[in-house]
Amino acid sequence: MCNMMESRGVLSIIFDLDNTLVDTAGAGRFAIQKVYELLTSTPVLESHIRDICECYLRKLHHESFDPSEGKSIDSVRIHHWYEALQETQGTDPDPDLANSCYYTWKNTRLQALTLSPEVRSLLEELRKNYKLLLLTNGDTQTQWEKIEAVRCEGLFSVVVVGGDHPEQKPAHSIFTHCFKSAGVLPQDCIMVGDSLSTDIQGGVNAGVRATVWINSDCKSLPQGSVTPDYTIPSVLNLNDVLAELMLK
Template identity: 55%
Template sequence: MDRRAAGAARAVLLDLDNTLVGTAHAGRAAIRKVNKLLKATLDLDDEAAGSVCDKFQEKLLLETPDPAAAIDDVRARHWEESIREVVACEKPALAAECYRLWKRSRLDLIGFTPEIRALLEELRGGYKLLLLTNGESQTQREKVAAARCEELFDAVVVGGEHAEQKPHPSIYTHCFSLLGVEAEDCVMVGDSLDTDIQGGFNAGVRATVWINNFGVSQTGSVKPDYTIPTVLDLPAILKGLD
């Protein structure tokens, strides 16, 4: 089927992180606060404190799900290991404090701007909306709660609560079922070519919209149907599809 020849879109699936909320910005701000704490507590210079923070972020990127461990414990341990690798000493209490500060500071900045909220309220007048986010369940649910946004969506789906996450078709099939729509009725919107856009193609959605909010060059084989610098430009794309 030619996806562009399909009828008008009825539903929009939206990613959360760096699509609707500035998770990357919030993360950088949280790291800066922990950096200051490390320098003040351990008398570290900029390079050493930065190294601890870099190691934590590397561990965060390489993190794999562990059903037997609470995510808060796992991430406090990331800080503990990162501190030990730089200063060669055990500081579990400080690691726990670093984690609490990082988590609290990041969540404090996870919120929908008035413009994003207005956009979603406008879209709800013509489309079913579903929030589809990859990630560990507790972490992503805490972000949704911090953003106070659940009422803006017909459904919220967190990848970590399912057997497969984006870009696997099964989680999209689940989303379509929740909304009572078919794949060709839906538009997938997100900032990740590898998960959001590839997932949309895998599931056979009506169209994919890539939010290139960092102005990066498009590489690889994944080609979105549309590219915009901010999700605020989405209405024009949807109007063209209709």
């Protein structure tokens, strides 16, 4: 039985979204710059603007969102901006300004997100020979808005957003859901993503055939972290990995 499974080869590729297929980090930097420009046209002191933006990003990085509390992700993030303005300036800001900061940031980021022609072409070619799955962590609303903005859903046999499920990557359960939805075995799949702690660790936990780490910044592998089977600088190098796997 084991030999039969080995002979099947790679049948399916599971992709992460953010900073794997799309440059979410770059879009975020562009969005923050637009908020910076917005704030320069308000009474906010220019010397405070950078600190306000950095404070918001810290809050975003440490964000803990529970939809069962009855708040929307939009309201939570508007409050991040309100607190960033308040903490930096030491006074209660105009709530409308926090609202404007948030929607400038959100809308600009969504508009800047794009699937490059090269990545789209790669996916279109890969789907001719492999079953493609998209597995992305994050809040339901936020991630589906990104997927809609990028217009990539039709390229995948299965799209799974972590916020729609009880557990997200690296939990075994969400990978099992992917395998069942696509009708594949873990040994049929490779996992491609930029996060060692969620994508690569999750793939290892789930028993996929191989894990592929997108290391666009050429970072050193952190001590004690999970070790990916392959490391490439861009998803555009994935065919090299697939060619090597075919020889095994």
